[in-house]
Amino acid sequence: xxxxxxxxxxxxxxxxxxxxxxxxxxxxxxxxxxxxxxxxxxxxxxxxxxxxxxxxxxxxxxxxxxxxxxxxxxxxxxxxxxxxxxxxxxxxxxxxxxxxxxxxxxxxxxxxxxxxxxxxxxxxxxxxxxxxxxxxxxxxxxxxxxxxxxxxxxxxxxxxxxxxxxxxxxxxxxxxxxxxxxxxxxxxxxxxxxxxxxxxxxxxxxxxxxxxxxxxxxxxxxxxxxxxxxxxxxxxxxxxxxxxxxxxxxxxxxxxxxxxxxxxxxxxxxxxxxxxxxxxxxxxxxxxxxxxxxxxxxxxxxxxxxxxxxxxxxxxxxxxxxxxxxxxxxxxxxxxxxxxxxxxxxxxxxxxxxxxxxxxxxxxxxxxxxxxxxxxxxxxxxxxxxxxxxxxxxxxxxxxxxxxxxxxxxxxxxxxxxxxxxxxxxxxxxxxxxxxxxxxxxxxxxxxxxxxxxxxxxxxxxxxxxxxxxxxxxxxxxxxxxxxxxxxxxxxxxxxxxxxxxxxxxxxxxxxxxxxxxxxxxxxxxxxxxxxxxxxxxxxxxxxxxxxxxxxxxxxxxxxxxxxxxxxxxxxxxxxxxxxxxxxxxxxxxxxxxxxx
Amino acid sequence: xxxxxxxxxxxxxxxxxxxxxxxxxxxxxxxxxxxxxxxxxxxxxxxxxxxxxxxxxxxxxxxxxxxxxxxxxxxxxxxxxxxxxxxxxxxxxxxxxxxxxxxxxxxxxxxxxxxxxxxxxxxxxxxx
Numbered sequence: 001x002x003x004x005x006x007x008x009x010x011x012x013x014x015x016x017x018x019x020x021x022x023x024x025x026x027x028x029x030x031x032x033x034x035x036x037x038x039x040x041x042x043x044x045x046x047x048x049x050x051x052x053x054x055x056x057x058x059x060x061x062x063x064x065x066x067x068x069x070x071x072x073x074x075x076x077x078x079x080x081x082x083x084x085x086x087x088x089x090x091x092x093x094x095x096x097x098x099x100x101x102x103x104x105x106x107x108x109x110x111x112x113x114x115x116x117x118x119x120x121x122x123x124x125x126x127x128x129x130x131x132x133x134x135x136x137x138x139x140x141x142x143x144x145x146x147x148x149x150x151x152x153x154x155x156x157x158x159x160x161x162x163x164x165x166x167x168x169x170x171x172x173x174x175x176x177x178x179x180x181x182x183x184x185x186x187x188x189x190x191x192x193x194x195x196x197x198x199x200x201x202x203x204x205x206x207x208x209x210x211x212x213x214x215x216x217x218x219x220x221x222x223x224x225x226x227x228x229x230x231x232x233x234x235x236x237x238x239x240x241x242x243x244x245x246x247x248x249x250x251x252x253x254x255x256x257x258x259x260x261x262x263x264x265x266x267x268x269x270x271x272x273x274x275x276x277x278x279x280x281x282x283x284x285x286x287x288x289x290x291x292x293x294x295x296x297x298x299x300x301x302x303x304x305x306x307x308x309x310x311x312x313x314x315x316x317x318x319x320x321x322x323x324x325x326x327x328x329x330x331x332x333x334x335x336x337x338x339x340x341x342x343x344x345x346x347x348x349x350x351x352x353x354x355x356x357x358x359x360x361x362x363x364x365x366x367x368x369x370x371x372x373x374x375x376x377x378x379x380x381x382x383x384x385x386x387x388x389x390x391x392x393x394x395x396x397x398x399x400x401x402x403x404x405x406x407x408x409x410x411x412x413x414x415x416x417x418x419x420x421x422x423x424x425x426x427x428x429x430x431x432x433x434x435x436x437x438x439x440x441x442x443x444x445x446x447x448x449x450x451x452x453x454x455x456x457x458x459x460x461x462x463x464x465x466x467x468x469x470x471x472x473x474x475x476x477x478x479x480x481x482x483x484x485x486x487x488x489x490x491x492x493x494x495x496x497x498x499x500x501x502x503x504x505x506x507x508x509x510x511x512x513x514x515x516x517x518x519x520x521x522x523x524x525x526x527x528x529x530x531x532x533x534x535x536x537x538x539x540x541x542x543x544x545x546x547x548x549x550x551x552x553x554x555x556x557x558x559x560x561x562x563x564x565x566x567x568x569x570x571x572x573x574x575x576x577x578x579x580x581x582x583x584x585x586x587x588x589x590x591x592x593x594x595x596x597x
Numbered sequence: 598x599x600x601x602x603x604x605x606x607x608x609x610x611x612x613x614x615x616x617x618x619x620x621x622x623x624x625x626x627x628x629x630x631x632x633x634x635x636x637x638x639x640x641x642x643x644x645x646x647x648x649x650x651x652x653x654x655x656x657x658x659x660x661x662x663x664x665x666x667x668x669x670x671x672x673x674x675x676x677x678x679x680x681x682x683x684x685x686x687x688x689x690x691x692x693x694x695x696x697x698x699x700x701x702x703x704x705x706x707x708x709x710x711x712x713x714x715x716x717x718x719x720x721x722x723x724x725x
Contacts, residue, residue: 101646103643103646104647181654182659183659241658486676488679569679572676
């Protein structure tokens with residue numbers, strides 16, 4: 001076996017022997033070539049290297065471009081900053097009291113991708129946070145998102161317990177939470193926010209509309225310190241006093257609901273607003289109940305006899321009557337098959353002031369007919385009663401106007417039936433009738449008188465405005481508004497009682513009462529409005545449920561209580577020349593007091 | 598000579614390096630401190646806001662009214678109780694009855710101080 005092997009191996013060896021030195025010398029040559037430059041060979045090698053580098057840089061460059069165009073991967077920080085509720089500016093009242101502010105609360109979040117055992121995590125978390133829905137949480141943790149909330153706004157104790165669980169992928173983030181320290185006070189004006197701190201209603205929504213939302217949507221991170229607080233026109237203490245008196249009044253007269261507001265007639269600022277029943281904006285789900293609407297702004301009502309002020313001002317403005325004119329109120333007014341009666345029928349010819357103080361439907365209707373249907377419509381439009389009143393509050397209501405407006409409509413609207421307006425709208429009109437004739441749009445933000453008057457249209461002449469103040473004052477001294485004649489403040493007022501429409505007919509036993517009061521009547525500053533839905537007659541009110549007995553009484557209490565806070569100094573002596581313009585026009589009698597105050 | 602120069606140059610090299618390092622570490626320490634302070638400022642601010650909200654909640658008019666009704670027997674201000682500043686009477690001239698009596702008795706004159714013999718040294722007029 002070895003013999004044949006040898007000859008076989010022998011020719012192999014000499015064959016393999018000779019290349020070895022050749023290979024070695026070739027290797028040496030290669031190494032030599034690497035070290036020594038040969039002009040003839042280096043060109044292609046340099047090219048090769050250049051191409052290699054070009055490829056390398058090309059790859060790097062391409063990669064950079066690719067990364068540049070690729071959407072940034074959602075990092076945790078980014079996802080969190082998007083999910084965390086944003087800061088909002090504080091809301092202050094006109095004196096700087098806090099109405100709404102942000103506080104920091106902790107919220108628990110999870111990164112589902114980093115949670116190892118999801119079922120165990122759900123079990124442990126729901127044990128510590130019992131109000132978290134286990135099934136829902138399991139679903140959320142099962143999602144492919146990088147960031148999910150577990151619970152927002154937890155208590156420090158809960159935070160500690162969750163921390164003790166030591167779950168990976170579960171963390172905490174500080175968030176802003178809106179709080180309203182005054183509870184239901186001014187709730188209807190403030191509105192509320194959702195869990196992401198975005199305004200849903202009221203001024204909160206208005207603030208977002210003013211650009212805050214756009215900024216945060218565009219990705220700007222707002223520093224809470226940079227947000228300028230929003231100053232409202234409301235006065236917190238006055239609002240409380242108004243609400244408190246209204247609560248007492250509603251309880252006393254067993255009314256279904258009520259509302260009250262104070263308007264600065266010279267600036268259009270709403271100083272106080274309360275609408276009952278109300279809700280706590282810290283618990284915004286209550287706000288959605290239909291009973292909790294803002295009756296000043298969102299409800300529309302027939303304002304009843306308070307509208308007579310507008311009708312008489314219209315007749316005076318159109319020069320159809322003067323304060324000395326007489327109007328026939330001997331009998332009921334017949335129109336077609338309808339008859340208009342007076343509640344306090346006098347059955348005689350009344351002077352214009354008497355029409356107002358006796359609240360004569362017939363007299364007012366006759367005056368409106370003198371102006372005519374078109375004139376009536378035009379005046380109501382001019383004074384803002386036929387269009388939707390827009391304030392800062394996003395909630396508003398369109399007035400209910402009769403579709404076909406004939407003479408009968410003019411007759412009924414003249415004494416406040418057949419036209420439903422928002423009470424705030426009526427306040428704006430009466431404010432214009434008393435402040436010298438300028439229609440100033442109400443506002444919930446602080447404003448100066450110059451600013452308010454700059455763009456306010458003149459809707460009635462100053463002397464008409466003064467005549468209206470005289471009539472209101474007269475009405476408080478010897479007319480239907482006597483309940484509001486608070487000593488020292490020279491108050492004027494007008495009552496309004498409207499029968500409610502139940503199933504298309506006016507119900508005799510259910511009324512909607514309104515009361516407007518102006519103080520002081522000679523140099524008006526504030527207009528008070530109180531309204532009550534279905535107040536009941538009481539033995540103390542001698543079985544009456546008309547406005548003077550309920551809304552009027554409440555208004556009187558409100559004025560007495562807040563006059564000091566509103567910086568209205570009491571005057572025990574009556575002003576000697578309260579109505580100078582009228583005296584100059586020859587109605588000197590308006591300045592003589594009717595009775596001792 | 599050259600050796601000294603070498604040593605010197607090495608020293609000149611090492612010294613600024615040490616200096617630069619120390620500055621760098623100091624900067625790091627300060628910046629950490631700044632971050633810490635900023636965090637504590639933020640925390641304080643949050644607490645201030647929280648306390649303000651709490652204050653507003655505790656001093657809300659409804660609560661104050663309930664407390665006042667329970668613990669104080671105050672009444673609402675009557676119109677007659679409000680007076681304008683201009684209506685206040687002039688302030689009466691202050692009469693020092695005791696001082697006048699002393700003056701009449703001739704006791705109001707300054708007395709010489711026994712201890713201080715210098716000219717013009719007196720005790721204060723008030724007192725004795």
